[in-house]
Amino acid sequence: MTAVTEAPEVLVEPKRARRTKDPHNSFQASRTPAYLAVGLIALIWVIPALGILISSFRDPQAIRTSGWWTVIDDLFDAGTWTLQNYETVLRGEGFANAFVNSLAVTIPAVVIPITVAAFAAYAFAWMDFPGRTVLFAVVVGLIVVPLQMALIPILRIYVDLGVTGSFPGLWLAHTGFGLPLAVYLLRNYMGSLPSSLIESAEVDGADHYKIFTRLILPLSTPVLAAFATLQFLWVWNDYLVALVFLGVAAPQNNVLTVELAGLAGQFGEGAVSLLPAAAFISMVLPLVVFFLLQRYFVRGLTAGAVKG
Amino acid sequence: MSTPSLMKDEVSQPPRPPAQPGSRDNRISVWLLRILSALVVPAVLLLFFFTFEFLQDPRTNKALQIVVAIIVGVGGVWLLFWAMDRLVSALPDRAAAGVRPFVFAGPALMLLGFYLVYPTIDTIITSLRSADGSEFVGLDNFIRLFTESTYLVSLRNSVIWAIIVPIFCVGFGLAVATLADLLPRRTEAVVKSLIFLPMAVSFVGASVVFFFMYTFRPEGFGEQIGLLNAIWTTLGNDPVDWLRLPFWNNLFLMAILVWTQTGFAMVILSSAIKGVPDELLEAARIDGASEWQVFRKITVPTIASTIVVVWTTILITTWKVYDIVAVMTGGRDGTSVVAERMVTEFYTFRNEGIGAALAVVLLVVVLPILIINIRRFQEQEATR
Numbered sequence: 001m002t003a004v005t006e007a008p009e010v011l012v013e014p015k016r017a018r019r020t021k022d023p024h025n026s027f028q029a030s031r032t033p034a035y036l037a038v039g040l041i042a043l044i045w046v047i048p049a050l051g052i053l054i055s056s057f058r059d060p061q062a063i064r065t066s067g068w069w070t071v072i073d074d075l076f077d078a079g080t081w082t083l084q085n086y087e088t089v090l091r092g093e094g095f096a097n098a099f100v101n102s103l104a105v106t107i108p109a110v111v112i113p114i115t116v117a118a119f120a121a122y123a124f125a126w127m128d129f130p131g132r133t134v135l136f137a138v139v140v141g142l143i144v145v146p147l148q149m150a151l152i153p154i155l156r157i158y159v160d161l162g163v164t165g166s167f168p169g170l171w172l173a174h175t176g177f178g179l180p181l182a183v184y185l186l187r188n189y190m191g192s193l194p195s196s197l198i199e200s201a202e203v204d205g206a207d208h209y210k211i212f213t214r215l216i217l218p219l220s221t222p223v224l225a226a227f228a229t230l231q232f233l234w235v236w237n238d239y240l241v242a243l244v245f246l247g248v249a250a251p252q253n254n255v256l257t258v259e260l261a262g263l264a265g266q267f268g269e270g271a272v273s274l275l276p277a278a279a280f281i282s283m284v285l286p287l288v289v290f291f292l293l294q295r296y297f298v299r300g301l302t303a304g305a306v307k308g
Numbered sequence: 309m310s311t312p313s314l315m316k317d318e319v320s321q322p323p324r325p326p327a328q329p330g331s332r333d334n335r336i337s338v339w340l341l342r343i344l345s346a347l348v349v350p351a352v353l354l355l356f357f358f359t360f361e362f363l364q365d366p367r368t369n370k371a372l373q374i375v376v377a378i379i380v381g382v383g384g385v386w387l388l389f390w391a392m393d394r395l396v397s398a399l400p401d402r403a404a405a406g407v408r409p410f411v412f413a414g415p416a417l418m419l420l421g422f423y424l425v426y427p428t429i430d431t432i433i434t435s436l437r438s439a440d441g442s443e444f445v446g447l448d449n450f451i452r453l454f455t456e457s458t459y460l461v462s463l464r465n466s467v468i469w470a471i472i473v474p475i476f477c478v479g480f481g482l483a484v485a486t487l488a489d490l491l492p493r494r495t496e497a498v499v500k501s502l503i504f505l506p507m508a509v510s511f512v513g514a515s516v517v518f519f520f521m522y523t524f525r526p527e528g529f530g531e532q533i534g535l536l537n538a539i540w541t542t543l544g545n546d547p548v549d550w551l552r553l554p555f556w557n558n559l560f561l562m563a564i565l566v567w568t569q570t571g572f573a574m575v576i577l578s579s580a581i582k583g584v585p586d587e588l589l590e591a592a593r594i595d596g597a598s599e600w601q602v603f604r605k606i607t608v609p610t611i612a613s614t615i616v617v618v619w620t621t622i623l624i625t626t627w628k629v630y631d632i633v634a635v636m637t638g639g640r641d642g643t644s645v646v647a648e649r650m651v652t653e654f655y656t657f658r659n660e661g662i663g664a665a666l667a668v669v670l671l672v673v674v675l676p677i678l679i680i681n682i683r684r685f686q687e688q689e690a691t692r
Contacts, residue, residue, distance in 0.1 A: 034487040035495075041484055042499045045506070045567065048517045051535060055520060067533050068520065104374045115385045116349075120416030129409035133689060135417060140685045142424050144674045146628050148647060148667045150427035152434055152654050167373060172353070176423020179416055208408060209393045237510030239631045244655060257512045261635045264516055272523075272533075279516040286508040297508075298575055 052276045057081045060088075060273035085277035093274060095281050097252070098259040102236060102285075104167055105255055109174035109235045110228055113182050116175065118224070121186030122212045126198060136187070142180035150177070151244055158245060165250030173245055174238070178231050189223040190216055225296040233286055233297075256282040341407045345396060346414020349388045350422070353380075389415075428671070434664035441660050449665035459662075461642055462649040463669070465558055466627060469645060470673075472559070473626040474619050476566045481573025481618070485581050486603060500578065504571035511568065511631035518564045519636070524549040552641045561643060564632050569625060573618045580614035581607060620677060627673055646670055 055068040059082050074080050090096040123129070124136050154173060155164070163169040193216065201211045217224075239257040246253050254262075260282050263271050290297055392411045396404050438445050453459040484503055488496040506514060523534035524547055532538040537547045551557045584607055592602045608615070630647040637643040639652060646666055654663025 031490055034490040038484060038487045038491065038499050041480060042502050045503045045570075047535070048521050048567065049506070049509075051520045052517045064530075064533070066531050067535065067538050069535065069538070100371075100374075107374060108380075112353075112385060115389075116416045116419065119389055120413040123409045123412035127409040127412065129406070129413070132409075135413070137682050137685060138425075139420065141678050141682050142420060144624060144678050144681065145424055145428060146647075146667070146670045146674060148628065148650055148670050149431045150423055151651075152660055152664055152667065153427040153430035154423065172419070173423060176419050179420055180424070183416055207397070208412070209390065212412075233508065237513075239510065239512050239634075240651065244651070247655075257510050257631075260516060261512050261631075264512070264519065264635050265638075275516050275519065279513050283509050283513050286510075287505070290505065290508040298504075 052279055056085055056276035056280045057083070058085075058276075060085060063273040063276065085274055086281070089274050089277045089281060093259070093263065093278065095256065095259060095278055098254055098256045099281065101253055102255040102257075102282075105170050105174075105242065106232060106235045108167070108171040109178075110231045112171055113175040113178040113231060114224060114228060117179055117182035117186055117227075118217060118220070119212070120179075120183050121190050122208075122216055124183065124187040125191035126211075126216075127208065136183075139180050139183050143184060145180075147177045147241065151240075155244055165246055165253055167253065170242065170245050173241055174231075174235050177241070178234065182227050182231070185223055185227055186220065189220055193219055222296075225293070229289060229293050229296045232289065236286055338403055338406045341396075341399070341403065342410040342414070345392055345407055345411045346418055348392055349385065349415035350418045352388055353385070431664045431667050434660050435668045437661050437664075439659040439661050445661065449661045450668075452662065453665055453669065458644075459649065459666075462639075462644040462646050462666075465642075465644060466646040468558060469562055469565075469629060470623055470627050473562050473565050473569070474622045476562075477569045477573045477622050478577075478615060478619055480566070480570045481577050482608075482615070484570075484574045485578035486607065489578070489581060500571075500574060503574055506568045507571045509568060511564075511629070512635050514564050514568050515632050515635040518560075518567070522550045522560055522636075524551075551637055551643075554642055557637065557641055557643050561632055561636055564636070565626060565629060569622050573622060576618050577611065577614060580611040584610045624674055624677065628670060 051068045054071055055063050058068065058071065058080065062080075063085075071080055090099075124132060124139075150173075158164045158169050197215060197219075198211055201215055206214070237257065238255075239261060242255045242258050243261075246255065246258065260275075260278050263275060263278050389411070393408070396407050396411055398404075399407060434441060435449055436444060436446060453463065484499065488499050491499070509517070520533070521535050522537075524537055525532055525534075527547055532541055532547055534550075536550060541547050550560050553560075588606055588610070589602055592606050597605065628647050629645060630651060633639055633643055633645050633648040634651070639645070639648045644652075646669055650663050650666035650670070653659045653666060
């Protein structure tokens, strides 16, 4: 997989920023403890995830009766491994449907806010209008407002309109919650582009719409991608908003996180053996995005972790 | 900074025909046009989404819904913006220049108003009303929050979460970032990827992952399948139901959040550490400083502002944590936190007054950060 070999590079800063590893240096001697400490922490971090990955491929009966680490005894026994859990979870427990639902929620909930925010960001960066600074200060303030503030009033309105349980209600809610950060990030980026670019385009007779679509938007690809990965991750992994606005109104529309939480809440041995596979299904897409788009992923997270 | 000055000169620069005679700068009509143009895009979106039955019918083919949503979400929104822009262009030039910014920024502002500003005000008002919102009760809900033991437990736990989780995330993050810096490039990259990976996992997913760490079988009910109990019993102890262990269960839940957030702290701190000038570190080493002294006296002070940013960011995330508690314990056995209690109150118990009051508590704590952010923005603007 080329993605894997390439991806970790991003987590390491460019070469020039790299500390010189001088052989005469005294701290070369202290490498062994560093190896040990880092190795230990990395091990602690990996073990829980490894457990779930291994469990998901084990026989359901085995998951319930012995620890996942016992596979070490019969690692190469064909009877140890099975895809049965995945089949049960996808077909029987409706996770295939939930996966599609998650896509149906996530794709528009990423695309709509980016479009709306890009237009707004351009106006804030390159147009003059009354209240521009004040309105943008409001946007900055809204970034950290907890979305919990919106749950009660919006649910009340949704119930009145009869749109709980529908995807569009969720798209627009995620759009609203994602907008402050999107407008903020995009405006800062667009505003830092050289004004000579815009001026020369104007001299050539381009209007704002043209300048925005032909010039500014293509130049803003990096920040658009960073926000897109962040918003994707945020919506895909969201549990609270989906629970409240889709919730019990339309169980067929439940997304992966809601289904997974429901499965985890079922006491009973049957659920235990299905949980690892179910959890892994819910993680697959974010993990793929993580490996393929690590550059944007890190950038997006770095820029936007303060979201409300 | 090379941030360009805003449009002041830009408007006056391109030679434009003088305003039509008789088109008085009628402020009221321009403002009406501005508001109208800002409303059109969100209004059409709402109308479209909420009038087309098939988008709401759960039996509709999901693929069709997605396709329609994408066509509308991308194509439709673009088309609307484009059409509005054309319409505005038909106005007299001066009016067009006044209205156009609202065509661009208006839809975002309207959506923000509807989904964040209005609800915030509404929630604050709701927090001053009774459970069903029928009567005004003043600060009664807040008095209950700070006197009744149910809510005090949630508040106490949230405060403990907000103290402990950032400490561990920043601590581990700083440790890995510093130590991994001493390792060969490839090893460093692999280690950091592993620790960063949980960032991609949902809190619900992370909770399920840790279920297989914490799960418990009473003695005589079979082998322990939870790793923690397996280790614990191997050491000769009786199995423990970790998630019901008073007070400690909170720490076990916090570990899940630490697991997901440490990678974030590590990545940001790592790039800050690599930005510390080599000369500084070398000078200290030549002067005979030990590695620990270099770390404490040079590295940490140099990256202090980054540490503060990471700390606050994780603090905000921690303060609003809901999923982990909801999935793992449902707030039972003294593990409730504010955000979890809030959902239980308004969603399960239908007590909107208390629910809203808890949401206000969530807001109040981030308020200083909100104000600092706005101040910082204003300072930046002043220097543009």
